[in-house]
Each structure stands twice: as C-alpha cells, then as structure tokens.
Amino acid sequence: MNKLIAACIIVAVPSLACAQAGTSGLTPEHFDALDTNQDGKISITEYQSFMEKSFDDFDQNNDGHLDKAEAGAIMDSELFAEVDVNKDGRVSRQEYIDRVMDDFKRQDRDGDGFLINR
Ligand SMILES: [Ca+2]
Ligand SMILES: [Ca+2]
Numbered sequence: 001m002n003k004l005i006a007a008c009i010i011v012a013v014p015s016l017a018c019a020q021a022g023t024s025g026l027t028p029e030h031f032d033a034l035d036t037n038q039d040g041k042i043s044i045t046e047y048q049s050f051m052e053k054s055f056d057d058f059d060q061n062n063d064g065h066l067d068k069a070e071a072g073a074i075m076d077s078e079l080f081a082e083v084d085v086n087k088d089g090r091v092s093r094q095e096y097i098d099r100v101m102d103d104f105k106r107q108d109r110d111g112d113g114f115l116i117n118r
C-alpha cells in the first residue's frame with residue numbers, strides 16, 4: 001500500500017489514481033498512513049520519514065537509486081526526467097526526497113510545516 005500512497009504523492013495529485021483526494025492531495029486513508037503520531041496533522045518530519053521508507057521500497061536492488069524500471073510504478077518517463085535533476089538516468093535518494101519535499105511545501109500553503117486535512 002505504501003507504493004500507492006507514494007505514487008499519489010509524488011505525482012502531486014490530481015491524477016486519475018488519486019481522484020478521491022481532497023484539497024491537500026491526500027485521501028483520508030493516505031492521511032492516516034502518514035500521520036504516524038495521530039495528531040490530525042502531517043508534519044514535515046512525518047512526511048519525510050514516510051517518503052524515505054517508500055524510497056527503500058521502490059529501490060529493489062538497494063543501490064540507493066531508482067532506475068526507470070524501479071520507478072516505473074510511480075513515474076512516467078516525463079516525470080522521471082524531471083525528477084532526475086542531474087540527468088544521469090537514475091533518481092537518487094536525494095533527488096527523490098528533494099522532489100517530494102517540494103511537493104510538501106507546495107501543498108503546505110500557509111508554510112507552517114504541517115498539512116492538515118481533517
Ligand atoms: Ca502528525
Ligand atoms: Ca535501485
């Protein structure tokens with residue numbers, strides 16, 4: 001299930017797979033998975049640790065990079081090229097985290113470091 005959640009997040013909804021998502025781009029189900037301390041908010045720390053874990057899930061050969069096959073579940077080639085900032089044909093952990101943290105900041109419209117969705 002982590003893969004679906006990460007997929008929804010990394011493609012920075014709206015997308016078809018995430019059509020149910022609310023204004024923050026997360027379904028209540030996704031929200032619960034991210035809100036690990038259950039305080040009704042997703043902190044930047046909760047988000048980042050979730051995304052670090054999801055990177056490990058996708059990085060099947062554990063080389064610290066996502067190649068196109070590994071990233072295939074969450075990125076089309078256009079998005080892959082966008083996330084692969086240094087254009088080495090792989091998405092490093094840093095590139096991945098940079099991208100998803102950008103997404104977080106975009107969604108955190110008031111800039112308080114939390115997403116609140118309920
Ligand atoms: Ca929380
Ligand atoms: Ca890999």
Ligand SMILES: [Ca+2]
Pocket residue numbers: 083084085086087088089090091092095
């Ligand atoms: Ca790269």
